[in-house]
Amino acid sequence: xxxxxxxxxxxxxxxxxxxxxxxxxxxxxxxxxxxxxxxxxxxxxxxxxxxxxxxxxxxxxxxxxxxxxxxxxxxxxxxxxxxxxxxxxxxxxxxxxxxxxxxxxxxxxxxxxxxxxxxxxxxxxxxxxxxxxxxxxxxxxxxxxxxxxxxxxxxxxxxxxxxxxxxxxxxxxxxxxxxxxxxxxxxxxxxxxxxxxxxxxxxxxxxxxxxxxxxxxxxxxxxxxxxxxxxxxxxxxxxxxxxxxxxxxxxxxxxxxxxxxxxxxxxxxxxxxxxxxxxxxxxxxxxxxxxxxxxxxxxxxxxxxxxxxxxxxxxxxxxxxxxxxxxxxxxxxxxxxxxxxxxxxxxxxxxxxxxxxxxxxxxxxxxxxxxxxxxxxxxxxxxxxxxxx
Amino acid sequence: xxxxxxxxxxxxxxxxxxxxxxxxxxxxxxxxxxxxxxxxxxxxxxxxxxxxxxxxxxxxxxxxxxxxxxxxxxxxxxxxxxxxxxxxxxxxxxxxxxxxxxxxxxxxxxxxxxxxxxxxxxxxxxxxxxx
Numbered sequence: 001x002x003x004x005x006x007x008x009x010x011x012x013x014x015x016x017x018x019x020x021x022x023x024x025x026x027x028x029x030x031x032x033x034x035x036x037x038x039x040x041x042x043x044x045x046x047x048x049x050x051x052x053x054x055x056x057x058x059x060x061x062x063x064x065x066x067x068x069x070x071x072x073x074x075x076x077x078x079x080x081x082x083x084x085x086x087x088x089x090x091x092x093x094x095x096x097x098x099x100x101x102x103x104x105x106x107x108x109x110x111x112x113x114x115x116x117x118x119x120x121x122x123x124x125x126x127x128x129x130x131x132x133x134x135x136x137x138x139x140x141x142x143x144x145x146x147x148x149x150x151x152x153x154x155x156x157x158x159x160x161x162x163x164x165x166x167x168x169x170x171x172x173x174x175x176x177x178x179x180x181x182x183x184x185x186x187x188x189x190x191x192x193x194x195x196x197x198x199x200x201x202x203x204x205x206x207x208x209x210x211x212x213x214x215x216x217x218x219x220x221x222x223x224x225x226x227x228x229x230x231x232x233x234x235x236x237x238x239x240x241x242x243x244x245x246x247x248x249x250x251x252x253x254x255x256x257x258x259x260x261x262x263x264x265x266x267x268x269x270x271x272x273x274x275x276x277x278x279x280x281x282x283x284x285x286x287x288x289x290x291x292x293x294x295x296x297x298x299x300x301x302x303x304x305x306x307x308x309x310x311x312x313x314x315x316x317x318x319x320x321x322x323x324x325x326x327x328x329x330x331x332x333x334x335x336x337x338x339x340x341x342x343x344x345x346x347x348x349x350x351x352x353x354x355x356x357x358x359x360x361x362x363x364x365x366x367x368x369x370x371x372x373x374x375x376x377x378x379x380x381x382x383x384x385x386x387x388x389x
Numbered sequence: 390x391x392x393x394x395x396x397x398x399x400x401x402x403x404x405x406x407x408x409x410x411x412x413x414x415x416x417x418x419x420x421x422x423x424x425x426x427x428x429x430x431x432x433x434x435x436x437x438x439x440x441x442x443x444x445x446x447x448x449x450x451x452x453x454x455x456x457x458x459x460x461x462x463x464x465x466x467x468x469x470x471x472x473x474x475x476x477x478x479x480x481x482x483x484x485x486x487x488x489x490x491x492x493x494x495x496x497x498x499x500x501x502x503x504x505x506x507x508x509x510x511x512x513x514x515x516x517x518x519x520x
Contacts, residue, residue, distance in 0.1 A: 121464025134400035135431040136483050138513040140461070145471045148459035156457070156496045200459045248437040249430035249480025251473050253457055377483065 002268050006098035008226035009090065009234045009386065011040030011219030012344045014325075018183045018332060020213035021115040025057045026067050028110030028215040033068060036217035041229050042104060044068065049075035049093060049102030049220075053085035055111045055335040064108065075102040081241065081380025082372025083282060083337035085109075086218065088382045090343060091239025093220035103222045110215025111335025118211055118336060120144045120284075121199065132245075132378065143284065144208065146376030148200035151287035153253040155202060157302065162202055164305035165286040166193035169206050169329050171313035172283065176326025178355040183210045184330040207286040209327070214334035216344050227389075232351045237365070238269030238385035245378040254302075257381025258369055259295035265383035266297070271365060273297040276385075278349045278360045279320055280342035280368040283327040284375075289313075292369050293320075296383070315358040324349065324358035339370040343384065350388045364388055394467045396485070398507040407446055408432055412512040415504045417451040419478060420444045430480040449478060451502025451514070456481050460491045474500055474516050488517035 013035030015028060023031075029052070037043060050073050056064050060078040064070075075096050081088050086107055093105035120143040126133040133141075154160045170190055176182040188206060196206035226233045244257035266272060273296060281289045290304035298320060299307040312318035325331045325345040328338040346366040348354045365387045373379035401409045411418045420432035424441030435442045458472035470486040472494075486494060487503060500516040507513050 119464055121461070128400060129402075131404070131433070132431060134402060134405055138396040138399050138507055139471055139483055139485050140397065140465065140469070141471070141483065142461075142464075144464070145459050145461045148461075149457040149471065149473060152459055152496065153457035197463060199463045200461045203459075205463075246430075246481070246483075249428070249482065251456065251475075251481035253473070 003095050003098040004237050004268050005235045006223065007094035007220050007236050008223050009218055009236065009343070009347050010221040010226045010229055010231060011036035011042060012347045013039050014216045014332065014341055014344050015110065015214040015334065016181045017214055018181065018212040019114050020112055023112065025110055025112060026064070029056060029064060029108045030068055032110055032215040032217035033106055033108050036106070036219050040219045040231065042219060044070065046104045047106045048072050049096060049105030051077045051089040051093060051105060051107040053078060053109065053337070054080040055109055055337055075105065081243065081382060083284065083339045084370030084372035084380045084382040085337065086339040086343060087368055087370040087384045088241040088380070090218060090220055090236060090384055091241060091382065094236040094239060097220065097222050103225060105220040107218040107220065108215065109217070109335055109337055109340040111337070112213040113336050114211050114213045120208055136377070141374065141377060143374060144200040144203060146374040147285045147287055148203045149376045150253040150291065151202050154287065154291065157254055158305065160290065160305040162194055163190050164309045165207055165290065166190040167309045167311065168283070168286040168289045168313060169193045171311060172323050172327045172329035174314045175324045175358050176330035178357045179326045179331050182326040182331040183212055203285060203287070209284050209329050209333040209338065211336065212332050212334055214332050216334060216340035218340070218343055233389040234347050234350045235387050235389050236384065237271070237387045238265035239383070240264035240268065241380065241382040243378070243380045253376055256291050256295050256371055256375055257379060258292045258371065258383060261381050261383040262296040262369065265385050269385040271385060276365055276367045277321060278324070278346065278363055278366045279322050280346045281322050282338050282342055282370040283323055283329045284338060284371070286329070288371055288375060289322070291375065292371065296367070296369060315360060321358070321360050324354050337372065339372065339382070342368040342370055346386055350386060395506065395508045396513060398509040398511045399513055401511065404434055405432060409511055412504055412514060415512065417449045417502050417514055418446045419449050419480070421447045428478045428480050430482050449476060452477050453500060455494065455496050455498045455500060457496060458486060458494050470494055472516065485515045486517065487515045
């Protein structure tokens with residue numbers, strides 16, 4: 001059953017702070033919730049569905065419903081796909097709205113990894129009962145080294161180069177220069193990226209996303225409500241999610257779970273990659289973008305390097321505008337989870353609210369794609385396709 | 390002489406303790422499923438390929454080749470080489486490479502298992518290049 005066009009994104013908000021040492025995590029969640037409500041023209045009393053993931057404090061939705069003072073919630077979801085959670089939440093909210101479970105779904109994300117000293121070279125905390133980590137703990141799997149092994153294999157199989165990966169960062173930096181809130185606003189060259197320190201071969205420091213305190217929120221609403229509000233209506237056309245791991249030891253680092261979610265989302269939306277001119281692509285690292293672009297069908301497997309080089313991802317210059325807010329690579333990667341800001345910038349683009357220097361003209365459709373967890377070990381994947389009514 | 394750097398220890402539990410006991414004797418064992426005749430990793434009681442609980446431990450020579458690797462150069466106390474090693478049995482495992490020049494590692498390089506003691510005395514498996 002397709003739920004296409006049965007729900008809309010009516011409210012978006014990205015917290016302007018990138019360092020928030022004096023905020024609590026719950027407070028950041030609340031500030032982004034009110035930001036999205038104000039953007040939509042709705043109030044807290046309109047909210048009857050609430051969604052959050054592992055970044056939410058305490059017992060997730062139970063703590064946050066109480067903290068926020070939500071009084072009539074009839075639908076809750078705390079699906080955690082790491083940074084891809086919020087794309088999955090939008091899909092879940094659309095299905096809940098289409099089946100009458102709720103009408104106004106609030107999705108929040110926030111965290112303070114910058115203030116708490118988080119880094120991509122650190123081993124992420126795991127529950128002692130994690131069956132996989134029991135075997136992997138001696139080897140200190142961290143975001144940097146596990147994603148680096150994906151890049152190394154891609155280079156080996158397909159001849160992808162560090163210069164090609166660097167073009168992804170260069171494109172993000174061209175966009176970030178127009179975002180006053182972006183953590184990194186300097187325009188970089190390929191040479192700048194390659195001159196940054198090697199952290200985990202073949203990934204340089206500039207191949208990595210930023211670490212920021214911040215947050216974001218979305219409101220997914222019934223189409224009747226969206227049409228009664230002032231903002232341009234952004235409809236959810238397709239949504240899909242999955243998870244990919246080591247497949248019992250049959251490890252293949254050349255593709256992600258997006259190879260499964262992309263085709264399903266396109267089928268539900270009844271669109272093809274050729275019809276997409278703007279895409280928010282999860283950019284924890286440059287290699288994350290390259291592999292998703294291939295898996296989504298923007299180019300053939302192995303040809304991502306050629307697809308991204310020479311500024312092909314720069315808005316107004318290349319074939320596909322990506323992450324026009326500067327993405328996780330330059331702008332914001334709140335709570336080490338970049339899926340929320342992917343949806344937010346896609347909605348800005350569809351509304352025509354992106355910065356004029358990066359706005360894609362006459363945009364009908366936009367895609368957001370996310371990978372959460374570790375591409376090289378186990379990750380969640382989600383794809384969303386949205387359109388302007 | 391300073392003490393050699395020891396890796397963090399694995400987490401031993403009821404489902405994996407035979408694996409780690411074998412490691413104490415410098416032996417690598419894997420799980421084979423009698424139903425689908427496939428080896429899997431990491432080891433489970435129930436086969437992730439077919440769902441059968443008819444699985445048994447089998448010994449491995451610990452021979453294979455490097456499927457992918459990285460050298461973790463910054464943000465860590467000691468640089469290390471992480472890899473996926475594709476064993477002859479057809480499964481890849483996450484590990485470290487040792488006894489080699491980190492700048493000479495190549496995908497496809499033949500490697501064999503060696504064991505190293507971790508922080509709490511438990512052995513774990515690493516791989517070193519053949520020759």
